[in-house]
Amino acid sequence: MAQPTNEAIEKLLTKGIRDMWYVFCPSSFVKDKPISIRRCGYKIVLWRDRSGKLAALEDHCPHRGAPLSLGKPMGDRIQCDYHGVEVDRDGIAVRVPGSPGCKLEGMKATRRFPVEEHAGVIFGYVGADAHAVPAKLELPEQLTSPEFSHFPCYVEWKGDYRYVMDNVMDPMHGTYLHKMSHSMAEGEVQAKFRIRDTQSGFVFEKEGQRDVNFDWTEFIDSGIHWLRLEIPYPKTGGPGGNFHIIGTCAPIDETASAIIFWRCRKLSGWQRDVWRFLYKNRLETRHWEVLEQDRRMLAEFEPDARDRELLYDHDMGLMRLRRILKQKAIAQLTAQTSAA
Ligand code: FES
Ligand SMILES: [Fe+2]
Numbered sequence: 001m002a003q004p005t006n007e008a009i010e011k012l013l014t015k016g017i018r019d020m021w022y023v024f025c026p027s028s029f030v031k032d033k034p035i036s037i038r039r040c041g042y043k044i045v046l047w048r049d050r051s052g053k054l055a056a057l058e059d060h061c062p063h064r065g066a067p068l069s070l071g072k073p074m075g076d077r078i079q080c081d082y083h084g085v086e087v088d089r090d091g092i093a094v095r096v097p098g099s100p101g102c103k104l105e106g107m108k109a110t111r112r113f114p115v116e117e118h119a120g121v122i123f124g125y126v127g128a129d130a131h132a133v134p135a136k137l138e139l140p141e142q143l144t145s146p147e148f149s150h151f152p153c154y155v156e157w158k159g160d161y162r163y164v165m166d167n168v169m170d171p172m173h174g175t176y177l178h179k180m181s182h183s184m185a186e187g188e189v190q191a192k193f194r195i196r197d198t199q200s201g202f203v204f205e206k207e208g209q210r211d212v213n214f215d216w217t218e219f220i221d222s223g224i225h226w227l228r229l230e231i232p233y234p235k236t237g238g239p240g241g242n243f244h245i246i247g248t249c250a251p252i253d254e255t256a257s258a259i260i261f262w263r264c265r266k267l268s269g270w271q272r273d274v275w276r277f278l279y280k281n282r283l284e285t286r287h288w289e290v291l292e293q294d295r296r297m298l299a300e301f302e303p304d305a306r307d308r309e310l311l312y313d314h315d316m317g318l319m320r321l322r323r324i325l326k327q328k329a330i331a332q333l334t335a336q337t338s339a340a
Pocket of ligand 1: 061062063064065066080081082083084085
């Protein structure tokens with residue numbers, strides 16, 4: 001069978017591989033009014049019913065394409081403001097008030113996005129098929145175990161989401177870009193790295209240095225692509241061990257990315273209270289300062305930077321990650337061609 005073209009692979013990767021969960025937005029973004037967001041090449045409307053249960057559809061009325069987000073939420077359905085067509089949470093046009101019994105009524109006409117909320121964040125499933133049944137979304141222990149305490153941080157940055165993933169899969173930038181920070185000033189300025197495979201991904205780690213600086217990153221594929229890392233805290237960071245970061249990102253479009261990550265620490269009881277207090281009063285500002293260094297750097301990358309790289313050993317992690325994404329894209333495009 002013919003291989004998908006590089007152009008087709010790049011197009012799919014730019015929009016995000018299908019049949020995956022992606023971060024949509026913080027739960028707090030969706031209150032009593034519908035909102036509209038862009039993710040993975042789609043404009044998406046999100047709303048809640050009276051009980052707070054979420055629904056997400058393509059923000060496109062099946063009649064003539066008016067944005068459903070300008071319509072009225074009616075529990076498990078939303079009514080388009082243009083001519084009153086009602087679409088339910090499964091994407092079925094359940095009522096056409098201007099022409100009852102017409103062909104549109106009863107049609108599964110609108111793409112739906114299964115949604116789940118965890119740890120203060122809305123995740124959406126982007127299927128290859130408009131009504132795909134979602135895969136299981138598995139969360140890392142940092143978000144599910146009561147032993148961890150965490151703060152969600154959501155940002156939208158200029159630039160391709162893959163530069164964000166590359167940035168996290170590149171621990172060595174901690175030693176240089178963040179050398180003046182409170183948590184990444186220590187350790188060797190040179191390193192050798194290795195890749196260690198895990199059950200659901202791989203770890204890219206320094207040889208001979210751990211728990212000194214940003215020394216490793218893990219890629220986890222569990223229905224969504226997670227990136228995980230730990231950085232040691234200085235004594236002034238209060239009780240608890242390493243500082244854990246777990247995050248994921250999604251393409252908004254070719255020029256912007258939605259990023260969610262949680263700042264976590266494994267502690268309980270009074271130690272948890274001390275850390276949460278310290279975080280809010282002192283540490284959070286410092287963390288955002290460090291993050292600003294990343295944001296500034298990535299925002300200034302030219303869109304074709306990836307085509308003009310001269311990589312070395314420290315880039316093995318991001319090369320492996322890119323290869324995994326590319327192989328997934330190829331498999332998906334090939335499956336689509338054979339199904340067609
Ligand atoms: S465009 Fe929505 S009802 Fe006509
Ligand atoms: Fe960074």
